Amino acid sequence: VRALTLVTLLDYGAGNVCSIRNALRHLGFSIKDVKTPGDILNADRLIFTGVGAFAPAMDENGPGFALLPLLNTIIIYDIIYSNCVFMSVKGLGVIPGTVGRFDSSAGIRVPHIGLNALQVGKDSEILDDVGSRHVYFVHSYRAIPSNENKDWISSTCHYGESFISSIRRGNVHAVQFHPEKSGEVGLSVLRRFLDPQSPSKQKPMEGKASKLAKRVIACLDVRTNDKGDLVVTKGDQYDVREQSNENEVRNLGKPVDLAGQYYKEGADEISFLNITGFRDFPLGDLPMIQVLRYTSENVFVPLTVGGGIRDFTDATGRYYSSLEVAAEYFRSGADKISIGSDAVYAAEEFIKSGVKTGKSSLEQISRVYGNQAVVVSIDPRRVYVNHPDDVPYKVMFSPLFSLLCHGLNEHGPNGEEYAWYQCTVSGGREGRPIGAYELAKAVEELGAGEILLNCIDCDGQGKGFDTDLVKLISDSVGIPVIASSGAGTPEHFSEVFETTNASDALAAGIFHRKEVPIQSVKEHLVEKSIEVRM
Ligand code: 1PR
Structure with missing residues (x-):
């Protein structure tokens, strides 16, 4: 007793x-x-x-x-x-x-x-x-x-x-x-x-202050499949449907179960991305809120949730602010919310006008909950150009792209030697007139506390993170940057930490398919003298 x-x-x-x-x-x-x-x-x-x-x-x-x-x-x-x-x-x-x-x-x-x-x-x-x-x-x-x-x-x-x-x-x-x-x-x-009485009074363990550990994050892309079940799915370059006749949404497991499993296996954080959130309104999508509630009962590492966070007017004309959506997510157990498409529109507007309106979802949620509670998720795609002046965005010279170029050609399909990283909205479906570099700097100013940096070209390919992109973004902002997309082996994690200033690395497919356990990633990082939580 x-x-x-x-x-x-x-x-x-x-x-x-x-x-x-x-x-x-x-x-x-x-x-x-x-x-x-x-x-x-x-x-x-x-x-x-x-x-x-x-x-x-x-x-x-x-x-x-x-x-x-x-x-x-x-x-x-x-x-x-x-x-x-x-x-x-x-x-x-x-x-x-x-x-x-x-x-x-x-x-x-x-x-x-x-x-x-x-x-x-x-x-x-x-x-x-x-x-x-x-x-x-x-x-x-x-x-x-x-x-x-x-x-x-x-x-x-x-x-x-x-x-x-x-x-x-x-x-x-x-x-x-x-x-x-x-x-x-x-x-x-x-x-x-x-309950100071209850623990056995062992000798207090000594500790020494360490530097900041690199975090290994498991990401669960969640959506409803064609049968109406909420499933964890995983795309190849954002295409989440099987390449079979049925063309079904890939089903890699149940969100709450997988999150619990990754917590036990040592994930430092869990991210849920409601990948069709741009279509569905989160407060109408109660299963996602349930997922958070159930997960947070047994998972004691930070939980991030994203997808569809924006102001919204429903069919009856009722207006919901993005703050209401965020509040519901926080109440349900989220520690951070992640904004994708709406942050792109806000950044475009800010760059065009030079004025912070304070009205975007990013600014509002950051003001009320603090910028550490707001992640901006970027979905960029590499676009090749012939000359740096062809576009008004930060352009990379392609021979500088890492030689491990993740299966992508060093040059563009027509021999282009330059490329920029175009931001997209609606799960990669629409390219926008803004680069990942410009977006990252703008959202930092608007109040983002962290950047989740995906890469459509590398997503699901298992050939490594786009270290050029991660370096570009992590060197240009002062907030933490999470490298995402493309992890296939533990070595890809050490590569991204050794060659860029990423604070964390996120993976999905290799964990869902049980190809590489989280523990193996961490053991490898320890061998490479990279600080991690064991
Ligand atoms: O735009 O605010 O509604 O947010 C939508 C969110 O859903 C965004 O964060 C966006 O990144 C995400 N999303 C939309 N469509 C997809 C898709 O895959 N079709 N997933 C999608 C993004 C990318 C990563 C993935 C990594 C690691 N998924 O989250 O987990 O690439 O994968 P890997 O290790 O297997 O390579 P909004």
Whole structure:
């Protein structure tokens, strides 16, 4: 019998409470939601989550504003755990010290998204099982360790500089990382906080701050097949139909099952792309929301969902904003949403007018949830030209294309020596007048926190990532870039990490067809001295 089975959870209307709720249930705790201030003061253990964007959550109109005085009180009452909010200098103002944005001019990508190991101090207790294992961070602001706050610090981490990754004062613990998104090691942190009696008191494991690990992401392209079942499919250069007489949509498994399997096999993140989302409106496509709900109950790494995120007016004339769509996805367990087609239109508009309207789905969701919650998924295709001046986009000289040219010809079909990467919308069906380079820079300005860089030419070919494209984009923006499309062997992962500045690499087909286990990819990366979460 556990000493403590009831956890009090404060949901103040911002932050990803869904994930923490799922993690607590998974650990076997019952949850009591705060309804009155008395619930807080009577709690044995209280948890509240942080927010991606502090200001809108806590300004006068924000959901958390009324709670500010109360939160200050409970900190003094010594029973709290949280991330992010606690660390903000204009937040609760309890801990002395300075909080500011990471300095991207120091050569780091901001937001800090990904996995690091911690330098754990003495008496952290809740971090006793962490050792040198990686935990998941996603934030743009950090608290700096100093003499003023040294008594609060229980661990630090390194990302361009040392920053505070957790604090402890009495029974008060706060962590900057996300335990509910850090796999089994993160769950151990929650367990230690909630039930300090239960874990066997082993000697705390020592850890050393590591550099940012490269993430290996499993992607599930999801759509309804001709029988009406929601399936994971996989295309060749975006064509997801079998080359048989029936011409059926390829069916590689069930989304929730595969996501659970990849989590157990060590995927650092899972992405769901609703690939016909441009046709269907997500809020009408409830199965996708169900997929997220069920997956997030048992999968404790970040989940991204994309497809069809845009403003929409239905047949009855009812208008839905993209914010409503995103909110529903976040409520259902998504940590990040991914925007494809709508980001292309927004970037085109921005480049044409030079004005940020603030009205695009990208800008709105980024403003409310923080840019770390918004991925832009790019679907470019290589287009050959004779001369760099033939198009007003960034053009590559084709002999520079890597010799491993992934089965593609070094020159164009008519001997063209130059090429640009044309962005597409509607799952590659329509080419647009904008290049991947121009798009990447524009969406970074509009508020994207990460770029998922697909490549239609390489998709499903198993011949390696388009390292020229990945290099071009990862060198031109200061936000993390996920290399995608073309992975066929573990060596393709080390190649993309060694030759480009990609932060992560994503694959689909090789995992679905069980050709290469995620673990083999990671073991290979370790052999190559590339930092990964094992
Ligand atoms: O435009 O906002 O509705 O979003 C639609 C989303 O669906 C976009 O993210 C777009 O990339 C995706 N999508 C649309 N059509 C397809 C298709 O395949 N027909 N899938 C599609 C994109 C590419 C990757 C794939 C990698 C790795 N799939 O996600 O998983 O290429 O594959 P591999 O390792 O097997 O080579 P919107």
